[in-house]
Amino acid sequence: MAERNGRTVRDLRRANRTAVLQRLYFDGPLSRFELGPVTGLSSGSVSNVVADLVADGLLEEAGSVDSDGGRPRTLLRVAPASGHMIGVDVGETRVRVELFDLTLTELARAERPLEQRRYEVEGIVGHIRDGIAQVLDAAGIAPERLLGVGIGVPGIVERGPEHGAVVHGQTIGWDAVPLEELLRAGSPLPESVPYFIDNGAKTLGQAEMWFGGGRGAHNACVVLFGSGVGACLVTPDVENGRAVEWGHLTVRVRGRRCRCGALGCLEAYAGAEALLDRWREEGGEPPSGADEETALTAMLAAAYPADGAEADPVALAVLEETAEYLGAGLSDLINLFQPERILIGGWAGLQLGTRFLPAVRRHATAYALRHPAEKVTVELGRLGPDAVTVGAAILPLADFFSRGGRRPEPLPVGPAPAWRTALEERAPH
Structure with missing residues (x-):
């Protein structure tokens, strides 16, 4: 049976199960009494949904808390092994x-x-x-x-x-x-x-929005800075995020050739692969046979020596130029999408870390329009390399x-029903 808005009773039950599951997942453990206000469901609906989810093995008890003058309230949480x-x-x-x-x-x-x-x-x-x-x-x-x-x-x-x-x-x-x-x-x-x-x-954006630095933001850009660069845009219109090929934005006409084949892409200047190539071209010497992560670590150590030794001017200059290119690329995200937050993740972004971030922020602000730049924060992602x-x-x-905590229904096995066969035979070919 369908309601006036086209939703069936089954749709409503699924939505109620989803609401309870998500609130317990992100904010639990919670009692049945607490679930009502945070889900917008009546106490009767909460009781029915919880009973259904417990019977399915998706929820379990997690202790109890005292109530105001009444019986202790049982806390519920999502069952990890379900x-x-x-x-x-x-x-x-x-x-x-x-x-x-x-x-x-x-x-x-x-x-x-x-x-x-x-x-x-x-x-x-x-x-x-x-x-x-x-x-x-x-x-x-x-x-x-x-x-x-x-x-x-x-x-x-x-x-x-x-x-x-x-x-x-x-x-x-x-x-x-x-x-x-x-x-x-x-x-x-x-x-x-x-x-x-x-x-x-x-x-990456999905993880940061659910559990990392993007929690609570309605409009954010999450940047993946690894061998190449990419980004994920999250807005109220695109709640689950949309990947944008930000690394192939042109930042220099007739510039360096990118690994995609085009000239002047941001990735040809700001990706870790290009960064290390530019260091070599300027006379830098990454460890022989090292992978990119090890080579970038060596470059950072040369540019920012920990023991007070003299910094490698070539490595330092390449990193500073990379910060400017990356900041300029972020300014385009700021101008186009006006996000509340920009988060920089990926193994290279995390390696460059807090030492690199102030310069990136400075250049992003300098290249962006003043009004949206004043409203955005630029931070590192919080979830690490995984x-x-x-x-x-x-x-x-x-x-x-x-799906309300239900697995996809298996596809039907065996011959199609007679009514479906009849329709298929009548359909024009």
């Missing part, structure tokens, strides 16, 4: 796979290094499959208990009914790679476990919440 998710970060130097319980406590992890930034599709697919099998085995979790697998990738992700999620990763040589379809072929997971594939900057993986795991968790 669901599990896997998050995958296809990064610049490694593929990281982590298994989480419903409260995003890490249960197991696996890492597969990428030799010389090799992004062969078959190799990446194999790393993801092997990592999933490894973490499930380490934690003793049956595959069918998973709510889903979230995967953060570099590039633009499109979805279609035929191939699922398709990745266009120009900077890594991926041209319309049907990643979801490839993962399904020979997957250790049953068909009932969904894959959620999205841009790595978006998964933020992309955590954000990837949030993708199936958010879907689970949107």
